[in-house]
Amino acid sequence: xxxxxxxxxxxxxxxxxxxxxxxxxxxxxxxxxxxxxxxxxxxxxxxxxxxxxxxxxxxxxxxxxxxxxxxxxxxxxxxxxxxxxxxxxxxxxxxxxxxxxxxxxxxxxxxxxxxxxxxxxxxxxxxxxxxxxxxxxxxxxxxxxxxxxxxxxxxxxxxxxxxxxxxxxxxxxxxxxxxxxxxxxxxxxxxxxxxxxxxxxxxxxxxxxxxxxxxxxxxxxxxxxxxxxxxxxxxxxxxxxxxxxxxxxxxxxxxxxxxxxxxxxxxxxxxxxxxxxxxxxxxxxxxxxxxxxxxxxxxxxxxxxxxxxxxxxxxxxxxxxxxxxxxxxxxxxxxxxxxxxxxxxxxxxxxxxxxxxxxxxxxxxxxxxxxxxxxxxxxxxxxxxxxxxxxxxxxxxxxxxxxxxxxxxxxxxxxxx
Amino acid sequence: xxxxxxxxxxxxxxxxxxxxxxxxxxxxxxxxxxxxxxxxxxxxxxxxxxxxxxxxxxxxxxxxxxxxxxxxxxxxxxxxxxxxxxxxxxxxxxxxxxxxxxxxxxxxxxxxxxxxxxxxxxxxxxxxxxxxxxxxxxxxxxxxxxxxxxxxxxxxxxxxxxxxxxxxxxxxxxxxxxxxxxxxxxxxxxxxxxxxxxxxxxxxxxxxxxxxxxxxxxxxxxxxxxxxxxxxxxxxxxxxxxxxxxxxxxxxxxxxxxxxxxxxxxxxxxxxxxxxxxxxxxxxxxxxxxxxxxxxxxxxxxxxxxxxxxxxxxxxxxxxxxxxxxxxxxxxxxxxxxxxxxxxxxxxxxxxxxxxxxxxxxxxxxxxxxxxxxxxxxxxxxxxxxxxxxxxxxxxxxxxxxxxxxxxxxxxxxxxx
Numbered sequence: 001x002x003x004x005x006x007x008x009x010x011x012x013x014x015x016x017x018x019x020x021x022x023x024x025x026x027x028x029x030x031x032x033x034x035x036x037x038x039x040x041x042x043x044x045x046x047x048x049x050x051x052x053x054x055x056x057x058x059x060x061x062x063x064x065x066x067x068x069x070x071x072x073x074x075x076x077x078x079x080x081x082x083x084x085x086x087x088x089x090x091x092x093x094x095x096x097x098x099x100x101x102x103x104x105x106x107x108x109x110x111x112x113x114x115x116x117x118x119x120x121x122x123x124x125x126x127x128x129x130x131x132x133x134x135x136x137x138x139x140x141x142x143x144x145x146x147x148x149x150x151x152x153x154x155x156x157x158x159x160x161x162x163x164x165x166x167x168x169x170x171x172x173x174x175x176x177x178x179x180x181x182x183x184x185x186x187x188x189x190x191x192x193x194x195x196x197x198x199x200x201x202x203x204x205x206x207x208x209x210x211x212x213x214x215x216x217x218x219x220x221x222x223x224x225x226x227x228x229x230x231x232x233x234x235x236x237x238x239x240x241x242x243x244x245x246x247x248x249x250x251x252x253x254x255x256x257x258x259x260x261x262x263x264x265x266x267x268x269x270x271x272x273x274x275x276x277x278x279x280x281x282x283x284x285x286x287x288x289x290x291x292x293x294x295x296x297x298x299x300x301x302x303x304x305x306x307x308x309x310x311x312x313x314x315x316x317x318x319x320x321x322x323x324x325x326x327x328x329x330x331x332x333x334x335x336x337x338x339x340x341x342x343x344x345x346x347x348x349x350x351x352x353x354x355x356x357x358x359x360x361x362x363x364x365x366x367x368x369x370x371x372x373x374x375x376x377x378x379x380x381x382x383x384x385x386x387x388x389x390x391x392x393x394x395x396x397x398x399x400x401x402x403x404x405x406x407x408x409x410x411x412x413x414x415x416x417x
Numbered sequence: 418x419x420x421x422x423x424x425x426x427x428x429x430x431x432x433x434x435x436x437x438x439x440x441x442x443x444x445x446x447x448x449x450x451x452x453x454x455x456x457x458x459x460x461x462x463x464x465x466x467x468x469x470x471x472x473x474x475x476x477x478x479x480x481x482x483x484x485x486x487x488x489x490x491x492x493x494x495x496x497x498x499x500x501x502x503x504x505x506x507x508x509x510x511x512x513x514x515x516x517x518x519x520x521x522x523x524x525x526x527x528x529x530x531x532x533x534x535x536x537x538x539x540x541x542x543x544x545x546x547x548x549x550x551x552x553x554x555x556x557x558x559x560x561x562x563x564x565x566x567x568x569x570x571x572x573x574x575x576x577x578x579x580x581x582x583x584x585x586x587x588x589x590x591x592x593x594x595x596x597x598x599x600x601x602x603x604x605x606x607x608x609x610x611x612x613x614x615x616x617x618x619x620x621x622x623x624x625x626x627x628x629x630x631x632x633x634x635x636x637x638x639x640x641x642x643x644x645x646x647x648x649x650x651x652x653x654x655x656x657x658x659x660x661x662x663x664x665x666x667x668x669x670x671x672x673x674x675x676x677x678x679x680x681x682x683x684x685x686x687x688x689x690x691x692x693x694x695x696x697x698x699x700x701x702x703x704x705x706x707x708x709x710x711x712x713x714x715x716x717x718x719x720x721x722x723x724x725x726x727x728x729x730x731x732x733x734x735x736x737x738x739x740x741x742x743x744x745x746x747x748x749x750x751x752x753x754x755x756x757x758x759x760x761x762x763x764x765x766x767x768x769x770x771x772x773x774x775x776x777x778x779x780x781x782x783x784x785x786x787x788x789x790x791x792x793x794x795x796x797x798x799x800x801x802x803x804x805x806x807x808x809x810x811x812x813x814x815x816x817x818x819x820x821x822x823x824x825x826x827x828x829x830x831x832x833x834x
Contacts, residue, residue: 012456013455015440015444015445026430027432038458038459039430040455040458041457048455191531192528198489202491203490209427209491211434218433275699281705283703286699286700286703289696289722290808294698298698300730302718303692305702305718309716309717313719313759342729356709358709358710389571
């Protein structure tokens with residue numbers, strides 16, 4: 001089953017609001033194994049909407065249209081669908097009754113223009129709207145299915161979940177279904193990832209695709225098959241091979257977030273951590289503490305921006321700062337050991353680097369960063385060169401720092417297992 | 418001029434990520450007075466992309482395509498545009514040199530597949546990418562204009578702002594133009610803002626619109642007129658009246674960012690600042706240090722998550738923690754004074770609160786936050802109740818903390834003037 005989504009509303013075209021329906025319905029259909037081939041956003045103009053709908057009817061099995069079901073004159077979806085399909089608009093008395101009661105509960109008489117909301121193309125199944133006045137509609141037209149949903153997200157989502165999802169789950173059975181998993185890696189660039197695994201698959205079935213994020217790459221593995229079990233098996237087989245090649249870089253799957261993965265590992269091992277940050281200026285600490293319950297393993301941190309703080313609070317020897325500079329392996333190690341000593345944490349992570357745009361030199365260019373991890377077994381330090389501007393360098397450093405904690409904890413776990 | 422936007426990427430179709438380009442480019446074109454007629458999102462499949470592009474070429478004067486300029490085999494935009502327009506792909510040597518240098522700065526040899534990023538349809542103007550490897554391109558083809566932009570938002574936005582916006586502003590001259598200014602306020606909610614200024618305008622021309630952000634409200638004032646000068650005058654007149662009513666809350670205009678405004682004021686006054694954070698976990702420090710040159714006024718900070726750090730590093734008396742609790746006016750004051758003493762900064766800002774989801778009580782509910790500012794003249798503390806969940810509470814606290822610094826510096830300045 002191939003689906004096209006049509007979003008109506010001039011406010012979407014001119015960027016007044018973000019199109020969150022695209023993500024919500026996209027995810028829902030993908031989870032049902034329905035292939036989505038196109039999203040189109042069109043303004044509140046009947047001829048343009050009609051053109052978009054005609055095109056979709058030629059190509060897709062399923063067409064979902066959002067918005068334009070309200071009471072005002074720029075709400076054109078019902079009229080446009082009826083005209084394009086050549087069907088009359090028919091009053092649905094239960095819908096009219098629903099709207100009257102809805103307004104009465106709010107202590108209001110139904111405004112005359114709301115009657116429009118109770119008219120639908122002949123033959124439509126009405127989708128109740130428990131949250132607002134505008135019902136939705138579902139039309140089986142020849143071998144096509146059209147679904148009309150209201151624009152407000154808090155009306156669209158319950159309607160989709162209660163009536164559209166079960167209907168589509170029934171129809172999607174028997175057809176081709178798609179299954180997808182996301183493998184998340186860090187510490188390696190997008191093109192390097194492809195060089196490692198590109199021979200395992202590309203646009204075929206099963207297929208591999210890549211999405212680069214700041215400091216992370218997401219590898220999407222998907223497969224299409226006549227049944228869910230078969231598609232899942234195809235994904236699992238390819239996933240196993242991809243995972244093997246990328247194992248050193250994989251930090252999670254699907255909805256995993258790096259700081260949550262680190263938090264789970266710290267909790268499992270019963271260890272605490274503290275941070276000493278220079279160029280990241282508190283970002284590592286703020287990522288770690290964005291996780292609910294992080295007070296169980298995160299003790300605190302020092303943002304040592306000025307050398308006075310590196311010396312006075314973290315105890316970095318003045319001689320180290322003078323001889324090697326603030327951005328150096330030696331300073332990073334002293335910062336990590338300093339925060340570990342200061343807080344009594346099991347692990348001390350430090351970051352010092354040149355975030356730019358100023359401050360770079362030929363020997364120490366913008367992007368150069370040292371990250372050190374002090375542990376009960378000793379202190380390790382790695383040198384990084386992060387690309388991009390200030391924001392990119394800082395994000396790269398945060399992810400790499402979190403990943404160093406993760407790798408240490410995974411190694412510890414393996415040593416125990 | 419009529420424009421269509423084409424967003425490429427299967428990750429958008431299946432809802433893996435939100436399409437933020439739709440909003441950004443939509444707003445930008447609307448501000449230039451360019452009519453946007455259609456948004457289309459299409460997957461990484463060359464035949465479907467070609468079909469969408471052909472349709473757009475039949476209808477629109479301006480076509481902007483995002484994504485698909487990366488190095489991997491699912492990056493198809495360059496190839497598709499060249500095939501549909503019947504143009505050869507030609508190597509652009511400066512782009513190749515840019516990519517080589519970019520990779521060399523990262524200490525890496527350019528992977529072979531990155532050469533693809535230096536090929537463009539013959540006749541294209543290359544749009545430099547200072548942030549990443551993939552350059553963009555602009556093609557004048559018969560009476561159409563095609564613009565190819567990279568997918569990552571932090572690459573697309575500076576490229577659009579530096580090269581595409583000025584180019585389009587030149588071409589859009591002559592028709593109706595729209596001018597927009599953004600007034601940014603903090604310390605007041607969206608509906609309270611509307612109650613103060615709602616009578617001055619709404620959806621008309623000139624118009625007022627509201628966008629709520631965590632801890633901020635942006636008031637958009639826009640006007641449409643036959644000429645830029647007239648539209649600007651209409652905006653300026655309304656802006657002056659809005660500004661007068663909101664003056665106590667306004668922290669900036671247009672691209673202003675609160676931490677930059679604070680940084681400018683600190684630099685002007687020659688003062689330094691340090692932070693002591695509990696529930697915000699380093700977010701205040703990371704916002705302050707996101708500004709280039711912040712090392713001139715930000716000395717450092719302590720993330721005092723565990724009470725041991727509040728006591729041992731910041732010197733909060735154990736009796737205060739025991740009697741009043743970690744989330745209290747007394748602890749906030751002691752933290753602010755402690756970080757000021759520890760770092761020798763002129764100003765010490767502290768934040769302690771309950772971010773949730775756990776840890777709230779009837780007396781101290783989730784969202785309760787104390788923010789204190791220690792200055793040479795003494796220490797002040799304010800109690801806040803931030804709405805929302807963990808993320809919202811933390812963002813609200815960061816903005817309010819930065820705003821307390823701003824208000825202190827503005828008062829200081831007025832006392833001097």
